[in-house]
Amino acid sequence: MRKKYSLVLIVFSFIHFLGFSQQNYELNTGWKTLPIADVTSSGEELSNTSFSVENWKNATVPGTVLTTQLNNGEIPDPFFGMNNGEIPDIYDVGRDYYTYWFVKDFEEKVKKDEQIWLNFRGINYSVDIFLNGKKVNQKEYKGMFLRKRFNITKFLAKNGKNRLAVIVYPAPHVGNPNGGQGGDGTIARGVAHQYVAGWDWIQPIRDRNTGIWDKVIIEKTGAVNLKNPHVVTKVSGKRLPGEKQEPAKISLTAEVENPTSKKVEGTLSFKIAGKNIEKEVSLAANAEMLVALPEFEIEEPKLWWPSGYGEQNLYDAEVQFSIKNKISDRETLKVGIREIQTEWNSHTRSKQIFVNGQPIFIKGGNWIISDAMLRFTKERYDAEIRFHRDMNLNLIRIWGGALPERPEFYEACDKYGMLVIQDFWMSGDCNGRWVDPKKKDDQWTRRQYPDDHELFIESAADAVKMLRNYPSLAIWCGGNEITPPQDILHAMKDEILPELDGTRWFIDYSNSDEMSYNFKGGNGDGPYGIQDISTFWEERTWPFNSEVGSVGVGDEVSLKRFLPKENYTVPVEYEGTEAVKDPVWTYHKYIDYGNSLEAYGTPENMTDFASKAQLVNYNQYRALMEGFSSHMWDWYTGSIIWKTQNPWTALRGQMYDYYLDPNACLFGLREGSKPLHVMYNTTTGDVYLVNNGFKAQYDLMLGIKLYDMKGNEKPVTQVFAYIEASSTKKILSLKKQIDTLAAKEGLFLKLDLKNQDQEVLDENFYWIPDSTGTYSGLQNLAKTKVEAEVEKVAKNKFKLKITNPEQNTVSFFNRISLESVESGERILPTFYDENYFSIIPGATKEIVLEAPQNEVEDLQISIEGWNTDRMIIPVN
Template identity: 60%
Template sequence: MSYFLKNSSKLFTFCLLILFGSIQTIQAQNQYELNQGWKCTPIKSIKENGATISNPSFSLSAWKPAVVPGTVLTTQLANKEIPDPFYGMNNEKIPDIYNTGRDYYTYWFAKDFKEVKPNDDTQVWLKFRGINYSCEVFLNGKKVNEKLIEGMFLRQAFNITKFLSNDGNNRLAVIVYPPDHVGNANGGQGGDGTIAKNVGLQYTAGWDWIRPIRDRNTGIWDKVFIEKTGKVNLKDPHVITIVPEKRLPEGIQKPAIIKASADLENTSEQSINGTLVYSIDGSKYTQKVSLAPKSTKTVTLADITLKNPRLWWPAGYGKQELYDTKFEFIVNEKVSDKEEVKVGVREIQSNWNSHTLSRQIYVNGQKVFIKGGNWIISDAMLRFSKERYDAEIRFHRDMNLNLIRIWGGALVERPEFYEACDKYGLLVFQDFWMSGDCNGRWTDPMKKEDQWTRRKYPDNHALFLESAADMIKMVRNYASLAIWCGGNEITPPEDILVPLRDEILPKLDGTRWFVDYSNSDAMSYNSIGGNGDGPYGIQPLKVFWEQRTFPFNSEVGSVGTGDLESLKRFIPEANLKVPYHNSNEKPDSVWTYHTYTGVGYNEFIDPYGKAKDIKDFGLKAQLVNYDQYRGLIEGFSAHSWDWYTGVIIWKTQNPWTAMRGQMYDYYLDPNACLYGLRSGSELVHIMANPIDGMLMMVNNDFKAYRNLMLVAKAYDTKGKEKEITKVFTYIDATSIKKILSVKNILDEIGAEDGSFLSLQLLDENQKVVSDNFYWYPNQKGIYSGLQNLPTANDLKISAKKLSNGKVEVTLLNPHSKTIAFFNRVSLVDASSKERILPVFYSDNYVSVLPNSEKKIIIENVPENAKAQVSLEGWNVPLMYVEIK
């Protein structure tokens, strides 16, 4: 699959796998996936109808290989018919559907598969988890669907038993039509807005953080399954967990209540009597059921008491315990159908904080300060995989975040996303498919239609509600799902909002907080005007500390440009030059195309010395990145439970090769944003107010810390140390504590060349609880000392394998004066010296004080990789070391 990358050697096979999606068959006894051997052709190249095409005797020899799950563009890319749209200006070379017409991207997809028509009671089902936008389905010369299937967010299941061939040779043919309204990608947010007339994705017409997806993601974009059941099909199992009272993660737990139900579909012409069986924690619970012919019935078991439950907690607070549970329907001592569900036992609640004037979230009775990230979609061209989801959610866990918000211009995320959030402890704030931009909140000259018209989007309100109900059923069992939201910055139209809020959600879920839109006063009272979000873009750190914003801020963000190695992956060499963005000079067009918004960036980079070249720019950008996101989350944390109950960063990832708001790039290479945020988001954290120098402790944990030692040291840029304090201290649960101001000391030490501040909290075993390291400019705001920092030639690095997939790196600075400043550790290919991705670092961009050492753990190291560890810092020359 090397066509996706400019150089296939840049990443190992594992990364290619996660970029293109796994091709492994689902390991389930009664279900398998159709994900190989598909073929396709554009509608304009063929005159035959679906009945003819789906006949196994019809030749597909002229058809091309297709990517399913996938889109027309992913198939064209796989067949080298288009260049990689994420590289350089290649996207401009691909025809846009608005100009070509819908037929250009209307395609037939066909798949031959083996399945003999059963001669017993077995029923065979064809299941689609997502097709964009409408389609017709044929099997072995017969049309399967009675009417046109419409809507990107509707799962479809067809009983194909009668359509199967006796000899087991079957031909499936699907014609997929693009969205009805493709929208003019005119540069507006969602283009001209008409993309929102569909019940589908809005970003595909372009936004300020992405360029248009030329086929608007037309295709069989999600998984296709064949499932076998008996006469009774068990569908949409539902598990609710109730955890009364306030809990702690440790110790013996009081009982929890489990409520279990499932839909049972009788496919036969006769009444059927059977038993619904639910298994959890080694016990079985049953309910006798009688099903009328050709009917579907929701069956609820009696409440189950689960003794001493293993509870699920958000990341950082406790374990993410999951129970393997199973639903079965038994007829005459035989299993007609079964479904397995992983269950996290937890209860999520919310209430109104009358002091902050915002909602606050509780998990298992404990108040949680929300530190979240906004998420668009894993891949803008819908190339999803379990492996990529796992890596991205792990990055969010590693940033010490506890929530991800799914933005409303995308989709209800896939089960594999939610599985990863359950695994890593990330709560999820899930928007439905609305946006203030497309759906008419504001006047907008880029939009084709006026606000009153756009306010009625989408065209088909019944389809929206049907799709919402189906998506609720798909993801409602995941422990991580915490909040439903009507839309991004706007409510749905009233005839969607009311039944969604008052009927559908209570009936199908009823356990989560529903907020009508993402910056609603019901979530975060807007007492200061504006739209309820922001600020966006790079900010002086005092903004985050001193300027009060919205008390549960759903979008506040900054910059995210990667370093040189990241930039090289998508910017052609001719365009790899230092960007500028001021009144006199515009940045390179490729940078602008990839959403570089350098307004203010230079103002923050130049105090480190104007960038000499693109590599120097990339390094200095990381200093800015680290400082921005640490400062952002520290500023909000400093006012937790006083000004704020939560903050969600806009945004923490990019679904393509953009430079706006990302903690790691599209290729899963983290930049310094991730580690600055990781530092500032520690559960128990020591920090310094950048305005008045006040040292503060923040404790977001449920327990108090009674025996901590604070060690604070200042250094001048020549390495001279001054101990500020070394004192025992404590902090109560979910609280903030001010200690002392170090401003005068830092001003004195750093007046001429700037200074450093090292802060540590140690527990009673002298283990580091929090470690924070600041660098400060001189009194003129210039980092003159950093610009002349002596080279740390004596820094030693070693790497040893701890276990399969895990390497420990030790950085030792034996020098008595020089600080080894801002070092990036990377796992690299021994031959190419390029980074192996994705791997996970326990910390990075670290500074090593004189006569001290730092240890970094690298995880997810490929077993077959010929790897080395590289190190390069501000004043540390590039070096490589073998892994022992």
């Protein structure tokens, strides 16, 4: 029978759970490992401290078998060149090849009235657990996404010397990586991620990410263990950021567990914003229960808002259970007070999202996973989410072929104001939406994947408990491009989510008519790949588009990180195929740029190709978001880029590469997504204003200037303008004037927007082709030499001031990089408030750059551009 989940209080919840109390610690070092083939002893024997593991290999935990092999030098880097093809695939060599024992010694003694718990936050795919000669899990523990907690108090050694031994078995169905989306599809028979059998953006992961892939934590409590606290906030009415707020309502529920043989009486308390809410609890022996505290109000709350709309305020809070005034267990929380609402927009025929009563035009990115081999770190999560914030996006969708993202991911989203759509683990490709000759089973069979529906439902319920408290989590989604099987859908939609959350919109699948009316038919998403700029402005697509995207090759520096020297080439496509003549480019899933680079001149080599690709990258993503924004609330309520990042070294769909080096896609998207923005439709010649904010903007001065290829200014006009809140407005047309002046060799267009204090609120810079569509003027643009100086404003934070002398022409499309003096390599990640920028003659531009994780002392900044030779500025 499926477990029935009941909740005493069903309300809106917005917190995040930082982890465990001070007595908790991770078992993340000192692990040893061997493959099952090299071990003849039993788990009982291995978990005795007298058994020698001196000759065992070092293991990476958290981590996968492949990660351990890589760190031990047993395999080449699978992300470089075609190394991945040299690693044995589990489908060919069998599951035993990647079945491994993991052993860990640790010290822990049980004190009086203390309970010790062993927590696994994720294993793949099934395990048996032994501690000090005894088996810990009496029931089967399987499923990649299921957390488990074991009371190990009675297993611990009296002398405090303990050994944990865990054998990890791969999934029973690993899938044939035959080149299909998810290979032959059978990877979906388990409750795990699907991309590991290969997709159109990645090669197969050879061990299918088998291992103890997430944290292992020792937790210490008193007689009562506090679990899954659930803080809830209600924000009524229509609020404005920065203003004095009406009260918000708060409530809390928590699970409490008594593993002892005696009845316990104690107090559950919740502290936040100077308030302490308590309730007396009586808990029977060997029992657990859900406790609800009374709802209360917080006066003048500081609200949490999505990025671009307001501050991401978070409250420190604490939940604890006390027995006779002694703390038994305590959880530290961050609470974000906000409320998500949705309604159907009958004009666009799509859902519209509101936060705290205000409409949010969704500008999102599709996210796969941070690292394809599950090498997750808090620092990498922080950097990747910061990049999304810096692109002026406000939402990330977690694609259904991956996983329920980690708490550290959501902490970063809370911090940077990213709303999140969390897909559950289905895909139309593997789960039977389409006829597919590469799939082993027919559609009817695949439609019922996974084999174990109860495990999927249990894992879904656990994921909801783990993630429901984050203010950034806005939407649950049943699957990627397909609903789950009917019984799973019913369990999630009608039982789990109402009872364990009840606060968020649930979409049955990612391109559902419930989300966006698919008036064109088809899949309800796209287009993908290189597009004519006019497509984004003039061709209407789905009103809330879950996937729309383009290209994304990095620059030369990025490409050289994972391409062997013999593959430094210009990719040439085989006619009528998606493959190119160079096998490494094909292996890394290159998507062709068509003839889009020819307008800048046929690329002569890889350096030239990568440089010109950045011009296309910038224009593609700026136009994409500007085109959607120009039809805000008329055609669209939102769009989500497919996709903004890659978890390995792919050659498509990314704003920054696997190594966290941004390319021009990021800065084009950043420009096109600005909350208050002036923009130019290159097809019609119309100039628009867009205002994503909640307040009207008055007395704005719009300035328009043109520059020829010699840098001569040709003033057009400047006009006063205003724009209402959350709206788009056409201001004027420049088509005749620009068509005439650009006809011979093209020109530059500079738009700027100022307020009453003459402060620049927005700038936008376009390069216009000649009458043939060629950038002939750019191809003959004179060289410029700029002047630059740098100021250190904080640790690892610098302000670069660049001046283009008046006698020059435009200094066009410059890239700056923070580098190590000794190696010349870029410092990654580095965050730039602008890059791939142009400077008109006589102008100065200031750019702030920051590398918060940098440990290199001797730094330099390089500047190089289309018509500016590389120059170095020392950082003192």
